[in-house]
Amino acid sequence: MAQLDESLLSDLPPFSRLSTGQIREILDQASPKRYDAETEIFREGYEADRFYLLLDGHLRVVRTTEDGEQIIALHIPPGQLFGIAPALQRDTYPATAFTASESLALSWPVRLWEPFVQAYPGFATETYKTLGLRLDEMQTRITELATQAVERRVAAALLRLVRQSGSEVDGGVEVAFPITRKHISEMTGTTLHTVSRLLSAWEKVGTVKSARKRIVVTNAHHLSTLSGTEC
Amino acid sequence: MAQLDESLLSDLPPFSRLSTGQIREILDQASPKRYDAETEIFREGYEADRFYLLLDGHLRVVRTTEDGEQIIALHIPPGQLFGIAPALQRDTYPATAFTASESLALSWPVRLWEPFVQAYPGFATETYKTLGLRLDEMQTRITELATQAVERRVAAALLRLVRQSGSEVDGGVEVAFPITRKHISEMTGTTLHTVSRLLSAWEKVGTVKSARKRIVVTNAHHLSTLSGTEC
DNA sequence: AGAGAACTTTGACACACCACAAACTCAACA
DNA sequence: TGTTGAGTTTGTGGTGTGTCAAAGTTCTCT
Structure with a gap:
């Protein structure tokens, strides 16, 4: 497998405060994968065994009701972490992720989450910041739907x-x-x-x-x- | 001011793994306050200068639309942290908190958030767990409202x-x-x-x-x- | 080039729900 | 004990939006 270039991560918020050496460590533990459009990456309710970073493409995060209707919880643009169930102490994914277009993502096993948070300054901070933004967006959508x-x-x-x-x-x-x-x-x-x-x-x-x-x-x-x- | 009893916190998830000494430290920095029913504790959009723990009573967390309609984002039962904007790197509260009944809450200045996370094992973990639960509930409500x-x-x-x-x-x-x-x-x-x-x-x-x-x-x-x- | 599937458009109709309105009940306070 | 205001109930009518239906358009695959 070709080695991943450090510039992939150096501009992204969760990694921006890190040295090239640290980014190298992170990349060496990552599994890159390409996905076709309209492909499932992980599924709601299943064991959350990995967390991801979207390098290229776009995702839809979807919930399905008992009667088969789907509702789109959010869209993920390139550069964002996703599938970050471990950040919330969950052991299953709360929703299903589909690619909207052809996409490229890195992923790591969840057991690396804690070490990342401990070892890399700014990683946790930035993660929770995007989580806060998503929570905000969800509240806004609830308000809209309701009123x-x-x-x-x-x-x-x-x-x-x-x-x-x-x-x-x-x-x-x-x-x-x-x-x-x-x-x-x-x-x-x-x-x-x-x-x-x-x-x-x-x-x-x-x-x-x-x-x-x-x-x-x-x-x-x-x-x-x-x-x-x-x- | 009367000293707060350690048993107030020892059974609550964010503090349950701590020694009585540690709980003592936390309590000594807390400001307790009683609120009448239907009283505002903090307001949406204002500087998030403190975070809180509800000891007794019940809260409504509310968002107001531009045209004055209110929608209730969630209810908070006793024993839960609230106003935890700092956990998401926010500097303003994302919603307004009202008491539903007469209530008692402790609060700490936000500058203590980071020290708490650093010093007290389980504090961050438990906080993010409840955050995850709230996020989950919000997704469920979006689904309901939509379908x-x-x-x-x-x-x-x-x-x-x-x-x-x-x-x-x-x-x-x-x-x-x-x-x-x-x-x-x-x-x-x-x-x-x-x-x-x-x-x-x-x-x-x-x-x-x-x-x-x-x-x-x-x-x-x-x-x-x-x-x-x-x- | 043709067939089929996926996506889009448009019409007709029904009805769940909201807006408006008015009366009723209960609690708090003087 | 009367008065006021907040909360609740119930009726009537209008309408925004879903449902059902069908045809049109544009991709994709062979």
């Missing part, structure tokens, strides 16, 4: 997507990975039909441009008006 | 209340603190009117018995059927 109409929720979800994982294209910002109406409905607690209707309406007034599995936001300002973010 | 009808959500919320903070009474289990229809609607994303109708209907079939600000679950099994938990 806001579908249109607002979809607008807010779309804004979050392009903010967290948007890529500049001419005329707007595009969601950086393939995403369907169904996926958006699973993020916002509605149906793909309603999402389709909303996107069609927004396309008519020039707020978005969409194609199969692709969405470009051309007027983010209009969306944030709809989402009620800036009242 | 389930109002009746199911209210049934599930009521079950959670009596499980986490129920006290045995003759003929059932009672929610251990004063709670109104409005509060339940703020936990489930509906209106107090709908909650009132549901409770009336359930009372008719003998599932609950309620009075002003008090709710007794007399048939938990029926509720869990309604909530779809046990299909």
Whole structure:
């Protein structure tokens, strides 16, 4: 197996305060793996035996209800740790992780979690910081689901997507990975039909441009008006 | 000020592995305070200068939307840490904490958080475990809000209340603190009117018995059927 | 190049739930 | 013991959004 380059980690928050020697140690214990799009990385309820770092690609973290419905808990962009059940003293994964596009991830066995926290300054700190951000986002989503109409929720979800994982294209910002109406409905607690209707309406007034599995936001300002973010 | 007794902490998870000497140290740095019912302890967005331990009483942790609606993020029972923004590297509280009933809490300045984590084995571990549980509960609520009808959500919320903070009474289990229809609607994303109708209907079939600000679950099994938990 | 699957769009309809409204009950306080 | 306000109940009507249905479009695989 080819050796991994230290520059992979040196700019990422959990590792940024470490020396190249320390990063070398960490990399030498990591298992890199490539995943096709729409592939499961780990599954809800299963033994959490490894934790991961996403180097490239995008993930969807999904929960499934007893009656088979899926809801998307969050999206993970490159550079973030995921599957960090050990950080919360869990021994099973709380959700299932799927790749949204072809992805590359490193992983380590959980038994290394404690040593990492002990040995590498900033590792725990940075991890808990992202955990805090995720918790925050979840609270915001609960509030939205509980109080806001579908249109607002979809607008807010779309804004979050392009903010967290948007890529500049001419005329707007595009969601950086393939995403369907169904996926958006699973993020916002509605149906793909309603999402389709909303996107069609927004396309008519020039707020978005969409194609199969692709969405470009051309007027983010209009969306944030709809989402009620800036009242 | 009277000295606090060590037995206050010795049975609580974050402190259970510590010696009486260590518990003494912790107590000597704590500020105890009593709060009336329906009193604010700290407010969303304000500087997180202290973290807390609830000794007695019950709290509601609340988020307010721009348009003034409140939604209840979680309830805190006695024995739990709260206001633990520092654990997530936050410098402001992410929500507002109100007492639901008369309460007693200890608190420490945030600058002691790091020393506590360093000096007391099990303190960090146990803290992150409860954080994990809360995260889990939030995910469950997102799923419910996104996929389930109002009746199911209210049934599930009521079950959670009596499980986490129920006290045995003759003929059932009672929610251990004063709670109104409005509060339940703020936990489930509906209106107090709908909650009132549901409770009336359930009372008719003998599932609950309620009075002003008090709710007794007399048939938990029926509720869990309604909530779809046990299909 | 054709077949099939996956994704999207659009229409018609129903109904769960919210908004509005008003009356009732109980607790607290003077 | 009366008064006030907070909490609760119940009715009526409107509507946002899900459900059901069907056709259109665009990929992918052979």
